[in-house]
Amino acid sequence: MRSLAILLLGLALPSVAGDTTTVLLHAPGMPGEEVLLYALEDPFTDRPRLLDESRFDPKGTATLQAAVERRTRCFLRLRTGRALLYLEPGATYRIDMERSTEVGARSIGATHALPIVFTDLDILDINALVSDLNERLDAFLADHVAGDETAGMTALGQVRGQQDVSRDSTGTRDWGLLPGLSSQAIDSFAGRLDQFYAEIDDPWFHAHRRYAVAGLYLGPRSNDRDLYERFIQETGVRYDDPEYVRFLRGVFQEHLRTHPFRRHGDAFLDLVKRGEVHAIDSLLKENDLLLDHRLRELVMLDQFYLGYHDQLFDKEGIRTILTDRAAHSPFPEHRALAGNMLWDLTHMTEGGTFPSLELTDLQRQEYDLDLSDTGMTCLAVIASWCTYCEVEIGAFEALAADHAGVSRFVVIGLDSSLTEWGRFASRRDREHVEWAWAPGALALMDQLRLRAVPGFFVVEGERLGNVPGPLPSEGLAAVLHRRRVELQQRGRIRFGSEAPPPPRR
Numbered sequence: 001m002r003s004l005a006i007l008l009l010g011l012a013l014p015s016v017a018g019d020t021t022t023v024l025l026h027a028p029g030m031p032g033e034e035v036l037l038y039a040l041e042d043p044f045t046d047r048p049r050l051l052d053e054s055r056f057d058p059k060g061t062a063t064l065q066a067a068v069e070r071r072t073r074c075f076l077r078l079r080t081g082r083a084l085l086y087l088e089p090g091a092t093y094r095i096d097m098e099r100s101t102e103v104g105a106r107s108i109g110a111t112h113a114l115p116i117v118f119t120d121l122d123i124l125d126i127n128a129l130v131s132d133l134n135e136r137l138d139a140f141l142a143d144h145v146a147g148d149e150t151a152g153m154t155a156l157g158q159v160r161g162q163q164d165v166s167r168d169s170t171g172t173r174d175w176g177l178l179p180g181l182s183s184q185a186i187d188s189f190a191g192r193l194d195q196f197y198a199e200i201d202d203p204w205f206h207a208h209r210r211y212a213v214a215g216l217y218l219g220p221r222s223n224d225r226d227l228y229e230r231f232i233q234e235t236g237v238r239y240d241d242p243e244y245v246r247f248l249r250g251v252f253q254e255h256l257r258t259h260p261f262r263r264h265g266d267a268f269l270d271l272v273k274r275g276e277v278h279a280i281d282s283l284l285k286e287n288d289l290l291l292d293h294r295l296r297e298l299v300m301l302d303q304f305y306l307g308y309h310d311q312l313f314d315k316e317g318i319r320t321i322l323t324d325r326a327a328h329s330p331f332p333e334h335r336a337l338a339g340n341m342l343w344d345l346t347h348m349t350e351g352g353t354f355p356s357l358e359l360t361d362l363q364r365q366e367y368d369l370d371l372s373d374t375g376m377t378c379l380a381v382i383a384s385w386c387t388y389c390e391v392e393i394g395a396f397e398a399l400a401a402d403h404a405g406v407s408r409f410v411v412i413g414l415d416s417s418l419t420e421w422g423r424f425a426s427r428r429d430r431e432h433v434e435w436a437w438a439p440g441a442l443a444l445m446d447q448l449r450l451r452a453v454p455g456f457f458v459v460e461g462e463r464l465g466n467v468p469g470p471l472p473s474e475g476l477a478a479v480l481h482r483r484r485v486e487l488q489q490r491g492r493i494r495f496g497s498e499a500p501p502p503p504r505r
Contacts, residue, residue: 019090275320384424
């Protein structure tokens with residue numbers, strides 16, 4: 001295990017300032033490419049936090065550094081995808097990118113997993129241990145699920161890579177896709193793992209392993225009470241382990257629908273709509289698996305977060321509940337978690353604030369996209385090499401020419417070279433459209449939560465309109481027409497009954 005291919009790994013709590021950790025990357029096929037390093041803030045939302053960014057030099061090497069105080073789950077972000085890993089305080093990691101996967105023009109925001117290879121990695125490093133554990137879990141599944149006829153063969157195909165595997169953040173498979181397994185077989189497997197890893201002196205890894213195995217018991221034939229008593233009741237809440245989170249969600253899956261809603265119906269829905277946290281807490285306490293206050297509040301937060309986009313619960317009520325817990329929860333972990341959940345549910349959504357972007361103009365001078373004093377702004381995010389963008393940006397320019405004074409029109413380029421972007425922009429409409437460039441294209445894509453280009457946004461002042469914004473070739477003209485009518489009505493002279501009364505003297 002001196003050199004291991006790591007696709008997806010586990011998670012730790014967010015880090016704070018501490019010893020500097022260094023990641024040395026080698027990718028001969030990626031000269032000039034951006035690479036970013038993010039920390040993931042919690043295992044419930046996977047909210048990313050940028051730690052460092054760099055570019056591969058002509059020889060294909062790049063260096064990233066971050067100050068971390070504890071084991072931290074991070075991911076490397078490249079144009080062609082991302083790769084997850086742990087960072088330890090003060091450690092140095094040497095990583096080879098196994099291959100450079102070229103992608104299509106509209107896949108600039110690809111998020112598929114990139115294989116990476118650690119060189120000179122100690123066999124007791126957490127990256128090596130989790131990778132080894134995942135391999136053993138896959139082997140166990142391959143040996144045991146195939147006998148369960150159709151469901152087993154489907155799961156086996158996913159495990160062996162014949163189909164796309166739905167994986168959680170730990171790199172293990174989505175247990176919900178698998179048939180129930182024999183508890184005796186799982187017990188035997190868990191015992192063999194205990195023996196194999198007995199010499200490992202890493203409490204976090206052993207707990208992580210325990211919940212990875214616990215997930216095997218989840219299935220249509222599992223008993224939630226038995227699983228609760230065996231794996232949750234006496235262990236306490238674990239905020240730093242995605243395997244625990246996945247298992248917790250398996251045990252309390254759709255709990256709000258099956259317990260308080262089924263018992264109290266409309267009354268419960270009304271409490272959610274009004275954001276009555278304490279009354280909801282009292283209803284949840286009726287379940288004797290949730291007598292512990294910390295666990296009960298955690299399940300409440302997580303289930304409302306997961307159910308936000310369902311039709312059953314009121315979205316504004318859920319936001320009120322999360323806002324209340326972010327400010328007033330007695331548990332600091334829950335205050336941070338509720339804040340991350342709110343961010344995830346509201347960032348880059350209708351009515352939210354458009355983020356501040358780092359941009360330059362075509363002369364590489366700072367471009368100030370100040371939206372605070374403007375009315376409507378139509379934003380396009382494209383790349384010169386994107387063939388589909390060419391069609392839409394032509395329609396965007398035509399609308400800009402027809403609606404001068406109605407809206408501001410800005411195009412942001414994601415080309416890796418300002419020279420290439422400037423060459424493209426020089427041939428376009430410079431009279432009605434402003435042209436800017438993003439030196440850090442990947443960071444901007446992440447800020448805007450864009451998976452592909454082109455992307456379009458309509459911003460009123462600093463507030464977002466519909467997300468995603470309408471395409472210039474389809475719905476943007478109607479938005480601009482409504483805006484023009486509004487402006488004309490505000491400025492026209494009114495007669496008769498529409499005229500305001502004369503001022504009093």
